[in-house]
Amino acid sequence: GEDPALRAAQLARLGPRVGDLVWDIGCAGGAFAVEAARFGAAVIAVDTDPAACARTEAAARRHGVPLQTVPGRAPHVLENLPEPDVVRIAAGGVPVVTACTDRRPERIVAHASTRDEAEAIGTALADGGYAVESLLLQTVGLDPHDWSERERSVVFLLAGRRSDGAP
Incomplete structure (x- = not known):
C-alpha cells in the first residue's frame, strides 16, 4: 500500500491539482493523501480503520497540508x-470501483495484486465508461553495497480516464 514507486505512478496518472477534489479510498498511513494535498488539491481520505485516519491526519500536520479524513467502509461511506x-482506490475492489465510476470522476486509479483481480477491475472501469490503461509495475530493492536484491514488489496498476469526451 505504501510503495513509493506505485504512489508515484498513481500520482502521475491522476495529476491532482488546485481545484480538484481527490478521494483516497483506503488511505492507510496517508502518504498518497499528503502528496495529493501538496499539489494543492482538496483531499478526502477514507479508511475503515480509525487508526489509519489518525495516521493520515498526523502525516498531514507534519507536512503542513490540509485534508479531511472520513472513517467508514466503502462503498457505503462514499454516498454522502x-x-x-x-x-x-487502494481497497475494496470491484464494488468500490463501480461505486466510483457511477460518480463520474475524470480519472480513477486502482491496483491489484493478482492478474484476475486486475482484469476484474479493468472490466469494471471499462463498463463504467472509462478508457483503461493497465500496467504491471515491478520494483526491486537493491543493496547499495553489492547490488544484491533486497526485496521485489509486483503490482498491477489500473488507470481509468473518463472517455465520454467531457473535459
Missing part, C-alpha cells in the same frame, strides 16, 4: 461525500 474529480 461531494463529487470527486480524481479517485485513488
